[in-house]
Amino acid sequence: xxxxxxxxxxxxxxxxxxGVKALDGVDLRLFPGEVHTLMGENGAGKxxxxxxxxxxxxxxxxxxxxDGEVRRFGGTADAQAAGVSTVYQEVNLCTNLTIGxxxxxxxxxxxxxxxxxxxxxREAQKALERLGMGHLNPRQQLSxxxxxxxxxxxxxxxxxxxxxxxxxxxxxxxxxAAEVEQLFTVMRRLRDEGVAILFVSHFLDQVYEISDRLTVxxxxxxxxxxxxxxxxxxxxxxxxxxxxxxxxxxIEATARPxxxxxxxxxxxxxxxxxxxxxxxxxxxxxxEVIGLAGLLGSGRTELARLIYGADRPDSGRVSIRGKKxxxxxxxxxxxxxxxxxxENRRDEGIIRDLTVRENIILAVQAKRGWARPVPRREQxxxxxxxxxxxxxxxxxxxRPIKNLSGGNQQKVLLGRWLATxxxxxxxxxxxxxxxxxxxxxxxxxxxxxxxxxxxxxxxxSELDEVVRLSDRIIVMxxxxxxxxxxxxxxxxxxxxxxxxxxxxxxEEVSS
Numbered sequence: 001x002x003x004x005x006x007x008x009x010x011x012x013x014x015x016x017x018x019g020v021k022a023l024d025g026v027d028l029r030l031f032p033g034e035v036h037t038l039m040g041e042n043g044a045g046k047x048x049x050x051x052x053x054x055x056x057x058x059x060x061x062x063x064x065x066x067d068g069e070v071r072r073f074g075g076t077a078d079a080q081a082a083g084v085s086t087v088y089q090e091v092n093l094c095t096n097l098t099i100g101x102x103x104x105x106x107x108x109x110x111x112x113x114x115x116x117x118x119x120x121x122r123e124a125q126k127a128l129e130r131l132g133m134g135h136l137n138p139r140q141q142l143s144x145x146x147x148x149x150x151x152x153x154x155x156x157x158x159x160x161x162x163x164x165x166x167x168x169x170x171x172x173x174x175x176x177a178a179e180v181e182q183l184f185t186v187m188r189r190l191r192d193e194g195v196a197i198l199f200v201s202h203f204l205d206q207v208y209e210i211s212d213r214l215t216v217x218x219x220x221x222x223x224x225x226x227x228x229x230x231x232x233x234x235x236x237x238x239x240x241x242x243x244x245x246x247x248x249x250x251i252e253a254t255a256r257p258x259x260x261x262x263x264x265x266x267x268x269x270x271x272x273x274x275x276x277x278x279x280x281x282x283x284x285x286x287x288e289v290i291g292l293a294g295l296l297g298s299g300r301t302e303l304a305r306l307i308y309g310a311d312r313p314d315s316g317r318v319s320i321r322g323k324k325x326x327x328x329x330x331x332x333x334x335x336x337x338x339x340x341x342x343e344n345r346r347d348e349g350i351i352r353d354l355t356v357r358e359n360i361i362l363a364v365q366a367k368r369g370w371a372r373p374v375p376r377r378e379q380x381x382x383x384x385x386x387x388x389x390x391x392x393x394x395x396x397x398x399r400p401i402k403n404l405s406g407g408n409q410q411k412v413l414l415g416r417w418l419a420t421x422x423x424x425x426x427x428x429x430x431x432x433x434x435x436x437x438x439x440x441x442x443x444x445x446x447x448x449x450x451x452x453x454x455x456x457x458x459x460x461s462e463l464d465e466v467v468r469l470s471d472r473i474i475v476m477x478x479x480x481x482x483x484x485x486x487x488x489x490x491x492x493x494x495x496x497x498x499x500x501x502x503x504x505x506x507e508e509v510s511s
Contacts, residue, residue: 005068007032007196008165012062013052022048025062026222028215030165030196035187037199037207037228039294040217041240041461049217050167053084053198055426056081063169083164087154087171093142095150100124100138103156129158131186137287148179152186159190166190167198170297172206176275183238184210202297203478204233204500218242223414231503237295241463241497256471256488262286263321263485265455266338268307271316276482279315284455285425289446291470291487292459293496299479300459301343304426307457309333320423334367337423339432341413343459349413350401355381356412357397363416388416391441411440418449425449426457430463443469463493475499 008030015023023045030036038046051057053064055073064071066082073079076086093102100121109119124138133152142150151171158166168187172180187197187210201207205424207214208228215241216223262285271407272279279298284290292300305311307318309327317326320336327333333340342348350359360383372380383397390411392404401409410430418427427446431439446456446469460466466473467487475483475496481500486489 004032006030007067008053009065009067009068009189010053010062011489013059013064014061015048015051015052015057017383022220023052024220024428026220027223027225028053029225030198031213032164032194032196033191033196033200034212035191035210037201037211037214039207039214039236040215040223044217044240046217047426048168048220050086050169050198050200053079053165054084054167062233068504079256080161080163083162084167085158085161085163085165086167086169086279087151088169093154093157095141095143097140097142098139099128099136099153102142102153102420103127103138103160105157107157107160108375116128117252123160124156127160128153130159130491131156131189133186145431146179148182150182153184153343155190163195165196165198167200168345169200170202171199171311174203180206185368203296204236205478208233211462216240218289220295232428234497235502237497239460246419256486259285259288265320266307267322268318269316271303271306271313271318273302273306273314273489274477277306282307282340282474284457286343286423286455287453287470288471289449289456289487291466292380292457292476293463293466293473296461297479298476299481301428302477302479304457305489307333307424308338310340331366334363334420337421337425338426339363339417339422340416340426341428343429343432345406345409345413345432350409352400352402355398355403356387356392356404357463360397360411360415360419361402362385362420365422382419383415386419389418392413392443407439407441414442414445422454424455424457425461428459429461430458431460431462439465465494466496469492477503 006029010026010028013023013026014021026045026049028049038044040051046059052059055075055078073083103124104120106390108115109123110116115350121138124267127135128134128136128138131152135147143155145153157167171183184369191197197210213225214228215225216236218240227311257424264283265286266282266284268282270279271280278310288485292301292303302311306313309329309332313327325336326335327338351362357379361374361379364382368374373503387395392408392411392415401412402414414430431442443465446458450456458466470487471483473491474481475485477500482503485495485499
């Protein structure tokens with residue numbers, strides 16, 4: 001651990017947007033020669049904090065000090081001039097240029113006649129060698145490199161710009177194990193040279209492998225700063241979720257019915273996709289609620305998208321009610337009675353400028369085919385049925401959905417998919433960002449659907465919801481299935497936390 005003063009010190013950082021306070025008095029310290037991980041669930045404020053440090057967002061309150069000097073960044077150029085560089089998950093490079101041109105972009109060697117390309121590529125070679133990538137030809141087209149090497153090229157560009165603080169935002173999300181280790185080798189080399197690295201990742205194993213220090217955020221607030229080696233995984237998870245183990249253990253589900261004789265609605269053997277989800281088996285029976293639990297980035301949403309055909313699996317086979325089926329696109333899923341309500345309500349759920357009626361009827365129309373418009377009378381009957389059944393407020397079908405509260409928008413989305421009469425309904429974070437009353441109503445509807453024989457896959461970051469509703473719970477971590485728990489009395493949210501933490505211990509014993 002560094003004994004030097006922090007190179008970056010952010011204190012009391014607050015940022016507000018219309019209707020929401022994204023950061024509320026958050027502190028962050030970055031020391032030279034350390035890898036510092038920013039931890040927190042979705043919506044914790046990690047991205048906003050990064051954008052404050054890189055000049056993308058102006059801060060409302062607080063101050064940023066670099067080398068003890070107060071700095072106000074009016075944009076990314078100001079941050080870069082102060083030695084702060086960022087490599088995002090989606091690499092921001094020019095694939096039509098060479099490796100060397102990307103490494104030296106904005107830092108080209110110039111002569112009396114303009115850019116000296118020979119000298120520029122020579123300097124690019126030095127930068128690549130500094131990070132152990134001297135085998136790359138700087139005159140090679142960047143587009144020929146895999147994503148992992150493109151990220152390392154982006155880091156090389158930061159090195160050329162003499163960055164003192166390097167921010168890596170979810171750099172490993174699409175990398176395999178060998179590529180992650182290659183990235184970590186470069187990170188360790190830069191750390192040893194005194195660079196302060198801010199690392200954002202949801203993979204706990206990676207955090208404990210590479211990180212020296214970590215800061216936990218929750219709901220836009222600072223929770224704690226720890227030396228990584230000094231905090232147990234279960235404690236870290238509790239801080240991120242916001243509930244102590246003692247509180248979590250008090251949450252218990254009611255006795256669950258025996259569904260072992262019910263028909264198998266959906267079965268997958270070895271379903272997976274490289275870089276997205278390790279191959280796994282899944283079986284869902286009629287009237288069964290399967291909970292998918294795990295931290296953000298564990299693979300819950302990835303599994304949902306493979307089941308629905310939003311992403312195409314590259315391994316495994318799927319059967320619906322015992323018949324082998326190819327589900328490689330959402331239309332095929334809908335045709336076979338599978339519906340998915342996305343976690344991204346804003347971008348993949350509601351159509352903001354359409355009415356409540358138009359939003360509800362979309363999936364029915366898609367299932368039927370656009371050449372066969374749903375008659376207006378039938379539309380009105382469907383919409384009225386689900387507005388009444390789900391308690392959408394206000395109950396006005398022609399009201400623009402953008403004018404409804406988050407909870408009522410979520411009810412409209414649920415109505416959209418229920419109108420297709422699915423056999424299997426996948427709900428990805430259906431209660432995120434809505435009030436307690438609306439959450440309770442949606443949970444009641446899920447339980448009612450199961451009683452009526454609909455199979456449900458329920459994904460939620462709130463572990464008590466998963467425990468309360470699920471007949472079985474599949475625990476995910478690092479894009480793989482690590483445990484399966486039977487729901488009911490005796491299972492608690494703490495059981496899930498313990499399964500996530502215990503997986504690391506089992507790996508250590510087996511190795």
